[in-house]
Amino acid sequence: MSVSEVASLLNQDNSSATIGHHGKVPVEHLDYGYIEKCTHTKYLEKILRELRSGEEGMYPHLIQFCEDHLRTLDPTSRALRKEQPIATAGSLPTEEWTEISQDLQQWQEEAKDYEMSRRPSAMFHNAGNENIPPIRSSGASVPLGQNAASKAKKDPPKRALPRDYSQWDTFDVDRECERIDGNVSKKDTPAVINSGHVNIKPGVDVTTLTEKDKLLLADREKDKGNEAFRASDYEEAVVYYSRSLSIVPAVAVYNNRAQTQIKLKHWHRALQDCQRVLEQEPLNLKALLRRATVFQHQDRLSLAAEDLRAVLHVEPHNATASDVEGDDDVATEDEEKAEEHARPVDRRQLAGGEESVVTPVERGDMGNAQKKPHGGHHGDGASADTNHGSTGHFRRGRGGSWDKHKAAGETPGKAANGTGKRGSTASEHGGGGGGSKGGGGSAGVDLDAPCGALPPPLARLKNEGNLLFKNGQFSDALGKYSQAITGCTDSGLDSPEDLCILYSNRAACYLKDGNSQECIQDCTRALELHPFSLKPLLRRAIAYDSMERYRNAYADYKTVLQVDDSVQAAHNSVNRITRLLIEQDGPQWREKLPDIPLVPLSAQQHRREEPPTAEALQARADRTASDTARRAEVRFNALKLEGNDMVKKGRFQDALGKYTECLQLKPGECTVYTNRALCYLKMERFAEAKQDCDAALRLEPTNKKAFYRRALANKGLKDYLASSADLQEVLQQDPGVQEAEKELEEVTALLRQSLDAGAGASPPTAKPRKKVPITEVRSATDSTPRPPSQEVDNTASINLQPADAYEFGQSLNAARSQGNAAACAQLLSSVDPEQLPQLLGNQLDGQALGFVVEALDDHLLARDPGRVYRLLRHLRTADRFTVAVMLLETAERRRVTQLFAHLSAVQSADFTKDDVLNLANKYII
Structure with a gap:
């Protein structure tokens, strides 16, 4: 077949497909030759339908040929299916038809019997003359004596007779209007208010819906809730909002349901909805305002003030927050003292020195901002806001500022970073780890800043927790601290100080959320790791105090004063609890106290400093060197792991920097040299790779990886002889290294090529070698030549x-x-x-x-x-x-x-x- 014929067939086939889709089949396509060559199944089906229609005549053999050809191309084609005639008595065997007939007759009888059994009979024996509609059934009929005309017969309505014209002169319009109004008001039925809970399921089954349908249905349920809210039907609105949230948990719907719960005075449920909104959007103004409303009705005024100030920080001209906050600021001193005595401990306050009036954005890192109480020294974990006996909750008056409660001469940056005279561990609550560079704000925070001996991932978790705590997101901060604690436990990190700080920080989160029991447990774990630590002691004392476990609180406050007697809050709390215990237990109240531990001098922060001895200085230096070495080891391992991960991801330049930092920490680590040599090889920097391999072999002369990678570096530098020697060393140590064998074959071939090229073409400037004859030196006395048999043996x-x-x-x-x-x-x-x-x-x-x-x-x-x-x-x-x-x-x-x-x-x-x-x-x- 020629090329032109093939092209014509292809064009014909394509044209047939086009015709088959858009027009009638041409007559010339109803041919054996065309059908045999056609491979377009859709067009073949159309040809088959054209042949079966008989419009161009009946060709049974051609139809069968087309069906067979189509069956070879597509056995499952729908065109090959043939309709079966309807089964009749003549097309079925006699026995089968008889069986079918009997089944149909039996089914009819059973259906008739069932219908008769369901028809009421005794109730309507005497209903023949009654004007009632017949029962709806297949055999229903109009009863005797009743017809359609009787149904339409009704008594005509009574109409008022028209007045006589003479009566219109004496007609009092106003009196008649009042009478009509009175009759109307009496006839109107009172509106029925649905005061009970609507009978609507609060949940919706959406297992079979798509995401688009879920969103549509959730919006529809929310709109129903909005309509019910506008109609003041708050219970029904709550149900519809709950149905919408069961489909798609949206922030706006949580906000709406919180407002509805406030209308119903369900304060606890409203608080839960506000918390869910703030977990997703920490600065949602509606949620903050509504949560402030809930706190206000629960008499938790300090928390309401915090939320309102957070709103004003975002929107300084928010009228709602300004009005509510202004009403709260005018409390008198007597009211504050009465509130303090009613609530001895504000469990929402921090033991670390954070004032309750500070907004979430301006707050210090979880209590490490050192605040100084009035008239006293500022200590490491206690501040004026924990002075429950006298100062209580600090309130900011109109035009006032909370900065006046800070220690005199203490800058905000210093307070936020925990650099007071006797501050706690530098990395706790922002001191070095999570503190902001701007003095307490969230901007410019270095989340990757090192924190003690914690590896970088755990240090980042701690810094994120500090930042979340500063922003008032206590639940999120608690999760970060929990992840960091789990990471320390799983990795077996030997750093009690860092783990103590993490437990103490998480205890502060529990304290902020009012979970005093969990706070006590975490403080106890922190004190087991680092005994007589001030912050855990103070936070546990506050938690005991809030649970009215005054004996335990008294013991912890007394321990705090042994550690640091300048904590004025502890003095005030001890005096207050003493009075309570005397009233509760009588003169023998001291006998019922738990054992108060004796704090060693080394843990006391306010004892007179004595000049350290030489042994103490040496021990301190050794301890500092040990801590430095341990931190360097942790940092080294973290950098090495990061470098290995980057190599696996192909980021060789980044891995090169990590390995270089590792060598700065530990210059004598052979593995790091070989790893960095691999990075140099991948980057084709062969000279640097060879230097690293040489350094590794100086540390470990038998390092197989160093020999192999130096061989690759020498190969890249075209020093094939040195590369061959290194590969032979690898094979001598381990003959089963197939990579080395392959490289040796390649290097050997390259070496031969280089030798052949060097032998075939010498440099034009090279001087020809001179042949120097070698003569045997004989002694002076031996002048006669000797025969070959008497030659001197060399x-x-x-x-x-x-x-x-x-x-x-x-x-x-x-x-x-x-x-x-x-x-x-x-x-x-x-x-x-x-x-x-x-x-x-x-x-x-x-x-x-x-x-x-x-x-x-x-x-x-x-x-x-x-x-x-x-x-x-x-x-x-x-x-x-x-x-x-x-x-x-x-x-x-x-x-x-x-x-x-x-x-x-x-x-x-x-x-x-x-x-x-x-x-x-x-x-x-």
Whole structure:
């Protein structure tokens, strides 16, 4: 078939497809030849339908041919299906038709009996004359004596008779209007208010809906809730909002339901909805305002003030927040004291020194901002806001500022970063770890700042927790601290100080959320790790106080005062609890107190400082060095792991920086050098890779990875001989390294090419070598020439008993220069075969190997074949052996083959013929 015919067929097929889709089948396509060549199944189906229609005539054989061809292309084509005629009595066997008829008759009888049993009879025996509609059924009819006309007969409505014209003169319009209004008001039925809970399911089953349908249905339920809210039907609105939230939990719907719960005075439920909104959007103004409303009705005024100030920080001109806050600020001093005595401890306050009036954005890091109480010293964990007995809740009056409660001369940045005179651990609550660079705000926070001995991932978790706490997101901060604690436990981190701080911070979160029991547990764990730590003691005391466990609170407050007697809040709390315990337990109240531990002098922060002794200074220096080393070790391991992860991801430049930082911390780590060499190799910086491999081999002379990667670096630098030597060292240590074998083959081929190129073309500036004749030096008295039989044997000038590798190399080179194979044989017979690789060192090349083989075959094989076998067996383990074998000339290769042939023909007890053949495979390449 020609090219034109093929093209015409293709065009015809394409045209047929087009026609088959858009028009009638041409007559010329109803042909055996066309149908046989056509491969378009859709068009074939159309041809088959055209043939079956009979419009162009009936061609049964052509129809069958088209069906067969279509069946070969698409056996599942719908066009191949044929309709079956409806089954009749004539098309079915007599027995089957009889069975079907009986089943139908039985079904009809059962249906009729069921209908008769369901029809009421006794109730309507005398209903024939009643004007009622018949029962709806298949056999229903109009009862006797009743017709359609009787249904329409009704009494005509009574109408008022028209007034006489003479009565209109005396008609009082106002009185008639009042009468009509009175009648109307009496006739109107009172509206029924649905005061009960609507009978609507609060949940919706959306398992079969798509996401788009879920959103649509959730919006519809929310709109129903809005309509119910506008109609003041708050219970129904709550149900519809709950249905919407069961489909899609949206922030706006939570806000709406919170407002509805406020209308119903369900304060606890409203608070839960506001908390859910603030978990997703911490600065949602509606949620803050509504939560402030809830707090206000719950008499938690300090918390309401915090929420209102947070709103004013975002929107300073918010009228709602300004009005409510202004009403709260006018409380008198007597009211504040009464409130303080009613609530001895505000469990929402921090033990770490954070004032309750500070907005979430301006707040310090979880209580590490050192605030100074009035008239007292500022301590490490207590501040004026924990002075429950006298100062209580600080309130900011109109135009006032909460900065006046800070210690005199203390800057905000210093307070926020925890750098007071006796501040706690630097990284706790923002001190070094989570503190902001701007003095307490959330902007500019370095979340990757180091925190004690914590690894970078755990340090970041702690810093994030500090920042969340500053912003008032206590639940989120609690989660971050919990993750950091779990990470420390799983990794087995040996840093009690850091773990103590994490437990103490999480206890502060629990205290802010009012969970005093969990706060006590975390403070106890922190004190087990770091006894007599001030912050956990103070926070646990506040938690005990809030739970009215005054004896335990008294013990902790007294312990706090032993640690730091300048904590004024602890003094005030001890005085207040003393009065309570006297009223509760009487004069014997001290006997019921738990044991108060005795704080050692080393843990007391306000004892008189004495000059440290030399032993103390040395111990302090040792401890500092140990801490520094431990932190450096943690940092080193973290950087190394990060570098390894970056290598796996192909980020070699970033991994290079991590490994460089590791070497700055620990310059003597061999693994880091090899890892950095790998990065240099991937970046094709071969010189730096070779330097790192050399450094690794100086630390570990047998490091296999260093040899292999230096071989790759030398290959990149085109130093094929050095690369071959390194690869041979790798194979000598581990013969099963296939990568090294492949690299050795490539390097050997490259080495041969370089040698051939060097031999074929010499530099034009190279000077030709001069042949220097070597003459034998004779003594002055010996002037007459000697016959050949009396020539002086040059073997005497060769040291045949070398003491070390240097002397052996000198002797071997002297024998080679003289061509004295016999001397070489004597030299080899005088050394231990096992020491031969060490004696040769890296001096073995192709010429030396050929000369050794010649000496063994001509002079030593006949005398001592066992020694020859041992020498050959150990010779193959010498450095550069593989390269030397590859560089043998053709004549030298034949000499090697000849040596093994002679050796295999010798009968010896030291070896067998198979041993010789196995050894020959190592030499003959």
